Amino acid sequence: MSRTFTLDDLKRILLEGSGAPDGADLDGDILDTEFTDIGYDSLALLETTSRVEREYGIELDESLVGDASTPRALLDAVSAHLQAQPA
Known part of the structure; x- marks a missing residue:
C-alpha cells in the first residue's frame, strides 16, 4: 500500500511539532521557500x-x-521513500 505525503500533511506536522513561527504564513506559496525563511530552524526540521x-x-x-x-x-524526499516501499 502506497501512502502519499502532501503539503497539507507537512504543514500539519510542522504546526504540531514546532508551532507557527511569528509572522509565518503557511497558507501562502511556501513550496520553494527555505525553511529558515519560513521561520523553522534545524531543530524544528x-x-x-x-x-x-x-x-x-x-x-x-x-x-x-x-x-x-x-x-x-x-x-519529494518523503514521497520517493514512500513510493519505493514494497506493497
Whole structure:
C-alpha cells in the first residue's frame, strides 16, 4: 500500500511539532521557500522528520533530510521513500 505525503500533511506536522513561527504564513506559496525563511530552524526540521518517520512508519536518511531545505524538497524526499516501499 502506497501512502502519499502532501503539503497539507507537512504543514500539519510542522504546526504540531514546532508551532507557527511569528509572522509565518503557511497558507501562502511556501513550496520553494527555505525553511529558515519560513521561520523553522534545524531543530524544528529534526522534530518534523522524526514525526514523519513515526507517523508513516519509515526511516529517512539523515543526509537526504539535511539536504531538504524547502518544503518541496522534503515532500519529494518523503514521497520517493514512500513510493519505493514494497506493497
